[in-house]
Amino acid sequence: MSSPIISLQHVSKTYRVSDRPLDSIRSVVFQMFTSGNMREIHALQDINIDIQRGEFIGLIGHNGSGKSTLLSLILGALRPDKGGELSVKGNVMMLSLGLGFDNHLTARENIYINGSLLGLSLKRIGQKFDEIIDFAELEDFVDTKVKFFSKGMRMRLAFAVGIHAETDILLIDEFFGGVGDQNFKEKSEAVFKDRLLEGKTIIFASHAMPILEQNADRVFLLNQGELIAGGPFEEVHEKYRELMKARREGRMGKK
Amino acid sequence: MLNNLLKPILESLPENNWLERLWMVSKVDFWKRYYNNKLGIVWAFLNPLLHFLIYYFFFTVVYQNKVEGFAFYLFSGMLFWQFFSEGTSQGISIYHTKIHLIQSIQIHKFDLNLASCLTAFYAFIFNFCVFLLIQMLFGPDFSWYILYLPLLMLNVFLIVLGVGSLLSALYLYVKDITHFWSIIIRAGFFTHPILFPKELILEHAPIAIYISPLVGILINLREVVVYAKPPDLGIMAFDLIYGIILAAIGYFVSQKVSYKVLEKL
Structure with a gap:
């Protein structure tokens, strides 16, 4: 097996956030003399993933599970915490609707x-x-x-x-939310079916299960920053459903 | 207009996505700034012109001054200062305004600083061309020392780039730097030799030349553009090195904070 195009070893990402906004001179100075209102949020914890060239990877998990943080790390917009190793070979881009017209x-x-x-x-x-x-x-x-x-x-x-951009790695974050009419929907799904993106490594973070089921070589499931399952779609999807059910019940219990 | 002018140059260059990207981003921003106005790019020139008229009126009619060729002295200085002030002020929040790019493509943060600088630079070049035209028609002596002008412009560009990227890095941590900076700009306008002659600085605070590189640049600018004299090459070299160092520091700082942008904004 050739060396992976994307490799994450013990990658974690912690955000240090303050409950008070820390963006004026006054609050920055104030912060120097008081401490303790900083909280740490563990967006990702000890993730280990190897992705081979040309693979189609699905990424699922509830909102806030760390999917977007993981994509931003691979894109290079964020840097993992100390101790983690992240290597990405080739150029990356995020296919998003937000690039701005x-x-x-x-x-x-x-x-x-x-x-x-x-x-x-x-x-x-x-x-x-x-x-x-x-x-x-x-x-x-x-x-x-x-x-x-x-x-x-x-x-x-x-x-x-x-999709016409020439890139080695394509990150897709929640793309298909009823884009366009039926015609276009079929067309965009055909992009994956016909392998228009052949040769590209794709990481698709989405809840669009049918697309993942048909195309994904492997699917990873994130829950509260932890990678809890990885493998073929059926296997992981089963876990995902269990997890969602547990979360639903947990929330009901609280009420 | 600018587009048609530069397109053949761009096409003759070897394919270079980095350059093309810079060009596209800066061009669109430049265009956007003046698009919505009826007078379009004329505003780029009208703005400093109107300011100039106010100051000119005040410092010739109300308050007499003895600067030789005052109109051209004042206007050339104001154009340089305007580039510095616009370039740095617009550069401060550049990571914020271009956050959508940082989120979706691999782009060096310094490239964003560079593009924002270029945007202001286009207006500056346009303005200075108009100024030179007026100067040749009505102005005082014209001399070949004017060939030093591009070097002076490049020098300001380096300073704006350096200061702009330092400020945009600071902006990640302290947002009210924008207010602070507008006061600095205002103070700078009255402490640099824009309204008053260089002698005032040379006699009372010659050290200023070594504190702000813009002092030396403004003095040299008037020598070559207004007085048809050679520039002080020593000061010129000092300012150029100052500019290069500033730009280099800006580059390293922008590399340093590169990963912080998404977290802080």
Whole structure:
């Protein structure tokens, strides 16, 4: 087996948060003389994962279980606590709807800006341009300002640009929340079915179980920052359901 | 306009995503700043021009002064100061305004500082071109010493870049640095040789040249642009080195805080 493209060894992530906002000169000075109102939040604890090139990894867990923190670590936007080792080989990007379109610019201009941000050369974007527009089904609106676009149209555009980016590792955080109409939904699911993203390593954090069931090579389950299961979908999904049930009952019990 | 001007240059360069990315981010921000206004980019020039008229009126009519070629002296200094003030002020919260990029792509934080600096730099270059045009038509002596001008502009750019990235790193820890900085900028305007002649500084507080690199830059600027004299090369070299060191510190600090951005904002 070749060496893993992503490797996490004993990775933890702790946030130190204050109950009081610590962002003015007054409060920073004040903080120096008082202590004790800092709390530690263990967002991730001792995670060990190896991911091979080309794998499709599903990441599930309730909200706040550490999925987004894990993705941010892999992206390199956060650094793990001391003692943990994280190695990522290749470039990473997060496929999100939030990269931001500029309302005053046209779809064409936005494609160029976003494509460039996603690591495509302007030349390459030119070559892929028709493909992107075609995928987003926006042929008639190429030179329309994005401010006139519907929410669905924007999402289609964002998704189309995102999947055409050339990257080794693609992180997807809760992508499909009823994006677009039935047609587009089928199309975006086909992206995975037809392996349009073939060769890319994908980490998909989502509750979209059907997509995971069909595509994921392995699924990891996070609970309160701990990795509690990893393996084939059926196995992990079973655990996930048990966990959710336990949480529901736990909450009922409290009431 | 700017786009058409620079596009062929950009296309002739070898493919370089880093450069293209910088160009796209800074260009869009520049464009956005003036897009919503009827007069568009003219505002970039109108703003310092109107300020200039106010100060000019005050310091020639109300309060007499003896600076030679005062109009050009004042205006060239104000354009340089405006670049410094806009570049640093807009750079402070750059990690905040570009947080969506930090969350989704691998981008060096320093690149964001660089792009924000460039955005202000475009307006500065545009303004100075207009200024030079006016200067050639109505101004005092013109000389080839003006060829030092790009070096002076680069020098301010380095300073803005360095100070901007230091401030944006500080902003992660203390948000009210924005208010603090606007006071510093105001104080700087009246303590640098913008309104008053260089002699005032050279006689009373020559040490100022070594404290703020902008003092030396402003003095040299007027020598080459207004008085057709050679710049003081010693001060110029000092300021350039000062600028390079500032930019280098800014770079290292932005690397240092790079992982803190998502946690702090």
